[in-house]
Amino acid sequence: xxxxxxxxxxxxxxxxxxxxxxxxxxxxxxxxxxxxxxxxxxxxxxxxxxxxxxxxxxxxxxxxxxxxxxxxxxxxxxxxxxxxxxxxxxxxxxxxxxxxxxxxxxxxxxxxxxxxxxxxxxxxxxxxxxxxxxxxxxxxxxxxxxxxxxxxxxxxxxxxxxxxxxxxxxxxxxxxxxxxxxxxxxxxxxxxxxxxxxxxxxxxxxxxxxx
Amino acid sequence: xxxxxxxxxxxxxxxxxxxxxxxxxxxxxxxxxxxxxxxxxxxxxxxxxxxxxxxxxxxxxxxxxxxxxxxxxxxxxxxxxxxxxxxxxxxxxxxxxxxxxxxxxxxxxxxxxxxxxxxxxxxxxxxxxxxxxxxxxxxxxxxxxxxxxxxxxxxxxxxxxxxxxxxxxxxxxxxxxxxxxxxxxxxxxxxxxxxxxxxxxxxxxxxxxxxxxxxxxxxxxxxxxxxxxxxxxxxxxxxxxxxxxxxxxxxxxxxxxxxxxxxxxxxxxxxxxxxxxxxxxxxxxxxxxxxxxxxxxxxxxxxxxxxxxxxxxxxxxxxxxxxxxxxxxxxxx
Numbered sequence: 042x043x044x045x046x047x048x049x050x051x052x053x054x055x056x057x058x059x060x061x062x063x064x065x066x067x068x069x070x071x072x073x074x075x076x077x078x079x080x081x082x083x084x085x086x087x088x089x090x091x092x093x094x095x096x097x098x099x100x101x102x103x104x105x106x107x108x109x110x111x112x113x114x115x116x117x118x119x120x121x122x123x124x125x126x127x128x129x130x131x132x133x134x135x136x137x138x139x140x141x142x143x144x145x146x147x148x149x150x151x152x153x154x155x156x157x158x159x160x161x162x163x164x165x166x167x168x169x170x171x172x173x174x175x176x177x178x179x180x181x182x183x184x185x186x187x188x189x190x191x192x193x194x195x196x197x198x199x200x201x202x203x204x205x206x207x208x209x210x211x212x213x214x215x216x217x218x219x220x221x222x223x224x225x226x227x228x229x230x231x232x233x234x235x236x237x238x239x240x241x242x243x244x245x246x247x248x249x250x251x252x
Numbered sequence: 253x254x255x256x257x258x259x260x261x262x263x264x265x266x267x268x269x270x271x272x273x274x275x276x277x278x279x280x281x282x283x284x285x286x287x288x289x290x291x292x293x294x295x296x297x298x299x300x301x302x303x304x305x306x307x308x309x310x311x312x313x314x315x316x317x318x319x320x321x322x323x324x325x326x327x328x329x330x331x332x333x334x335x336x337x338x339x340x341x342x343x344x345x346x347x348x349x350x351x352x353x354x355x356x357x358x359x360x361x362x363x364x365x366x367x368x369x370x371x372x373x374x375x376x377x378x379x380x381x382x383x384x385x386x387x388x389x390x391x392x393x394x395x396x397x398x399x400x401x402x403x404x405x406x407x408x409x410x411x412x413x414x415x416x417x418x419x420x421x422x423x424x425x426x427x428x429x430x431x432x433x434x435x436x437x438x439x440x441x442x443x444x445x446x447x448x449x450x451x452x453x454x455x456x457x458x459x460x461x462x463x464x465x466x467x468x469x470x471x472x473x474x475x476x477x478x479x480x481x482x483x484x485x486x487x488x489x490x491x492x493x494x495x496x497x498x499x500x501x502x503x504x505x506x507x508x509x510x511x512x513x514x515x516x517x518x519x520x521x522x523x524x525x526x527x528x529x530x531x532x533x534x535x536x537x538x539x540x541x542x543x544x545x546x547x548x549x550x551x552x553x554x555x556x557x558x559x560x561x562x563x564x565x566x567x568x569x570x571x572x573x574x575x576x577x578x579x580x581x582x583x584x585x
Contacts, residue, residue, distance in 0.1 A: 068452060072452060072454075072456060072457075076331050076332075076449075076456070076471045076472070076473070077331070077449050077452045077456055078329065078330075078331055078332045078449070078451075078452075081329070081332075081451050081452070082329070082332055085329070114335060114336060114337070114368070115285070115335050115336070115337040116335065117335070118306075118328045118329055118332040118333050118334060118335050118361065118365070119328075119332045119333050119361040120333070120359075120360040120361035120364055121361070122333070122335055122361070122364075122365065123336075123361075123364040123365055123368055124364070161364060162360075162364075214396075215397075216396050216397065217360065217398055218360045218398055219359070219360065219398070219469075219471070219473055221396065221397035221398045222391060222397055222398070222401070222469060222473045222474060223473075223474050224393065224396075224397070226474060
């Protein structure tokens with residue numbers, strides 16, 4: 042079944058609510074190994090996205106996601122701003138003028154977004170960053186599609202892989218961002234960026250379950 | 253949390269309002285996107301300097317906007333990098349036709365946002381050069397981390413390169429001068445207490461009453477180690493030694509010694525640190541020819557200090573002594 046533009050809008054709205062409900066938890070994770078602003082920054086960003094969204098509701102999926110990306114760029118700040126902005130903008134560019142997509146299109150869009158994040162952040166797998174949730178999520182999504190899973194199941198597998206990747210950041214020593222200054226002291230703590238990206242993909246799986 | 257604030261979300265906007273009311277002779281404050289520019293910007297034919305970073309380090313950077321120093325500063329939320337739209341608008345507002353130099357402290361967010369802003373500005377036909385400051389010797393392993401942080405040396409760079417731009421030097425010359433300063437300056441800081449980011453409401457890290465953190469960053473990032481509290485002389489030694497041995501500064505060198513307060517440490521204590529630092533340097537044959545003492549690059553209300561050494565030469569001395577007229581630094585006028 043198809044993932045419609047309205048499904049995409051619902052996902053963005055749902056994620057904005059997820060951030061609203063979890064911003065304190067994200068900031069607390071960041072307080073321990075970073076600089077205590079991730080939740081507050083994402084909240085500021087997605088509040089602005091919610092204000093901006095009505096102006097592009099009747100546009101194509103690419104325009105919607107690029108608008109989300111541009112809004113995050115000007116509102117989030119920190120490293121999360123450019124990284125999340127790139128994730129949404131590259132995914133939006135990949136989807137272009139589509140008014141609906143299938144799960145293959147989504148996999149391609151996600152891959153483009155992740156490539157953008159990796160290029161900008163210059164991080165590798167196991168550096169204790171958002172990529173530690175994103176890479177496994179993409180791999181699981183592709184594998185599920187290859188196995189002929191339904192859209193809902195493929196997205197669920199993808200979200201579960203993100204979650205596992207997020208938990209796997211706990212023992213890692215950070216090599217990027219502020220947490221890297223902690224060295225070995227960063228081990229034992231879950232990465233805030235991997236956490237917010239896991240929430241993002243869980244929101245996808247939840248909102249597009251019946252697509 | 254005990255702070256002189258209203259709504260934590262409004263801290264930066266309300267601060268900017270105060271700056272605009274206090275210093276209309278020096279600066280103009282722009283909102284949405286937020287930035288501070290010299291009152292007489294753009295200065296035609298002069299290279300313009302733009303810096304910025306998270307708020308909470310006052311007087312850096314907004315307090316350094318004015319004649320002989322920065323042309324614009326972009327304040328982010330507290331301890332959060334500003335965004336590319338702020339930097340782009342600031343860059344456009346100060347471009348006097350001779351190009352714009354971005355002075356960027358080496359933090360992941362600052363570097364990424366300034367990189368995007370520089371690309372956008374170049375796309376609009378403005379010549380932009382970027383210089384990264386990474387003077388913090390506390391970060392020992394720069395291969396497996398985000399690299400050394402930009403700390404105290406930033407203040408000295410903004411003053412000296414600001415003077416060079418005022419003198420009419422080219423964008424290339426200003427960028428080279430900034431890189432030279434980065435190559436011959438080093439810093440290290442320590443904290444006696446933590447600090448509380450307004451919208452977080454609790455201390456950024458927990459530091460027991462009898463402990464201190466040596467090698468702290470300006471956002472409460474951890475340092476090299478946490479150890480029991482020691483007297484000022486011993487602490488000064490713990491900061492001066494790694495700074496001197498890193499470059500290394502050598503016998504016969506002439507230096508500028510900058511003793512900075514992290515925000516909560518009073519001048520009386522900074523002078524105690526200064527006296528010991530001079531003694532230690534002189535014992536090594538290093539001559540302190542200029543100094544800066546006070547809260548210039550702070551970390552909210554954190555108690556603690558940082559020491560910065562910059563190797564001076566005739567050119568740097570002349571530029572350091574040149575007139576400057578900003579809210580945070582002012583002499584020679």
